[in-house]
Amino acid sequence: MQRYFIPQTDWEGNEVRIKGDDAHHITRVMRNKVGDQIICNHENGSAAICEITLLDQHYVAAIVIEWKHEEVELPIDVTIAQGLPKGDKFELILQKGTELGAHAFIPVKMDRSIVVWDGKKTEKKLTRFAKIVKEASEQSHRNKIPEVTLPLTILELINESTNYDVKIFAYEEEAKVEAHQSFAEIVNRIAPKQRVLVCIGPEGGFSDQEAAQLKQYGFNSVRLGPRILRTETASLYVLASLSYHFEELNGNNV
Amino acid sequence: MQRYFIPQTDWEGNEVRIKGDDAHHITRVMRNKVGDQIICNHENGSAAICEITLLDQHYVAAIVIEWKHEEVELPIDVTIAQGLPKGDKFELILQKGTELGAHAFIPVKMDRSIVVWDGKKTEKKLTRFAKIVKEASEQSHRNKIPEVTLPLTILELINESTNYDVKIFAYEEEAKVEAHQSFAEIVNRIAPKQRVLVCIGPEGGFSDQEAAQLKQYGFNSVRLGPRILRTETASLYVLASLSYHFEELNGNNV
Known part of the structure; x- marks a missing residue:
């Protein structure tokens, strides 16, 4: 219907x-x-x-x-802070991320973002983004439409991050460290209704400075499996894993 | 590198x-x-x-x-049997599915597939598919390139399915049944090195006959979270969940 x-x-x-x-x-x-x-x-x-x-x-x-009376929303609020990627990848992230249950999306201007956000087109872009998440919400039978915010700088994002209970960032370098903290260890500590902020770098990843800043302000670096994911795949991995963990593995049926 | x-x-x-x-x-x-x-x-x-x-x-x-000496391959072999979708969605599934660790892909001609596989273009298509999975394997630092097979009918797929240890299909109707079997219950029973066959319908889903045939031949119907996923998102949900389950949750670090 x-x-x-x-x-x-x-x-x-x-x-x-x-x-x-x-x-x-x-x-x-x-x-x-x-x-x-x-x-x-x-x-x-x-x-x-x-x-x-x-x-x-x-x-x-x-x-x-x-x-x-249906429960179709993820039991935790997951916000995707996405380093601005090239082309129409952000739109793919919005569509697929909405299907997978994201609560909100924050585009972030990062050091290695090749695309520059054109301020003159902001209104037109946000209208288009709003249409994408509305249609994806309808298609996936969700009860809420995710919010898409204005683009932030990394420092504005860090400032905003105080409103979240759990903060993670997908850091490719982490996959190479033997004693890294597992993504699952962090997920296991998340309680229902908590707010989770997930930060993903653009195509070139985070700059050293950005990674250092995120760590300094309480973001946990994680790897998302042992393979290297493209920027537009990382948020989908996180959302699918969180859905699996909270809605299928620890749902009513196991 | x-x-x-x-x-x-x-x-x-x-x-x-x-x-x-x-x-x-x-x-x-x-x-x-x-x-x-x-x-x-x-x-x-x-x-x-x-x-x-x-x-x-x-x-x-x-x-x-x-x-x-690196372990970058999923500890289980996951083959995606994908009902032929419209446009370039199958190519998106190949690229993202390869990043997420798929072992092989089987395009399947299904009752509700709107696209008809053009036999004359088979060689050209398979060459293009092989290029996509090779490049995605290189980009994601995998050690294996997934195989992409010739398209099968649903009956050929069922015949082929005897070579697999675990068979599942994503059946939207399942999400509406109270006492359905959980995807996680099935995942919990999969042992390392087992071969898993995941069957996904095209845009319109499985026909009643296809669903009945798959059930009859030992495919377990599962829901993939409570939201309705587009056909091209379903296999990515499965692969990300399996990576999370076997490589992050039950890996060496928890």
């Missing part, structure tokens, strides 16, 4: 009014009719099976049939 | 002769000189740090300085 995220202002009790792209999607793409069912997500994270009651030229109206 | 996979025939004891694209890469892209070091992988899975001794117009010669 198709899922739509509806702004708070478009809910009135058990009635919902769907506008814009979503209304277009319902009428033109899905070609729904009165009586068809869709899933509408509220901004508070709840979701309901709704029945379409009216298809107007400008909006679609629907009424709640049944509120859903 | 850049890594190259050298065919068995181009090794002579501790001397190696590098030709073709790899020689071009060394001379033109990396602009290496005599005395520079590279890593050369033998087809038997071992790897050595080598020093360049000669740069000719047609080949590069190098000599082994030190054989490397």
